[in-house]
Amino acid sequence: MKTRAASIPRTERYVPLIREFAARDDLFHDAVARKLGLHITDEKVLRLLGQEAMTAGELVAYTGLTGAAVTALVDRLEKLGYVTRERDSGDRRKVTIRAVSVRLREINRLYKGLHDAMEALLAQYQGAEFAVIVDFLTRTTRILSDQAAKLKTAPRKAKGP
Numbered sequence: 001m002k003t004r005a006a007s008i009p010r011t012e013r014y015v016p017l018i019r020e021f022a023a024r025d026d027l028f029h030d031a032v033a034r035k036l037g038l039h040i041t042d043e044k045v046l047r048l049l050g051q052e053a054m055t056a057g058e059l060v061a062y063t064g065l066t067g068a069a070v071t072a073l074v075d076r077l078e079k080l081g082y083v084t085r086e087r088d089s090g091d092r093r094k095v096t097i098r099a100v101s102v103r104l105r106e107i108n109r110l111y112k113g114l115h116d117a118m119e120a121l122l123a124q125y126q127g128a129e130f131a132v133i134v135d136f137l138t139r140t141t142r143i144l145s146d147q148a149a150k151l152k153t154a155p156r157k158a159k160g161p
Contacts, residue, residue, distance in 0.1 A: 041065075051104070
């Protein structure tokens, strides 16, 4: 016997959930950013950087922001003490952006409650269930990246009347 949930197409069950998830995720990042006096994009770039260093070009490719937007973002974050710029000793034109560790720890403290709650939630899943979650999120991330790239390269539609 089919249950009502089984008769509803998966995307009709999935889409409302993922929309709310995405909205809640954005709202959480916005709350963290506001607490730090940052813009949500600044906070997200800092989270993406983490302990890694990236060139401005890599940040452009990774975020989809324009070069000018990344430059302005890095300028803001450097002025506030969140990142440093390091010139390449071999090629002075190449600049690497690195998050300041002490400032990352400040940000991470704001994530502690979320981290603890997520750790408790994930502990409820058996190994095989968790593997499915990881697989789903990995594939979803790839799909989102691919679709964003397609949108970026697609011609813009003309604006309405």
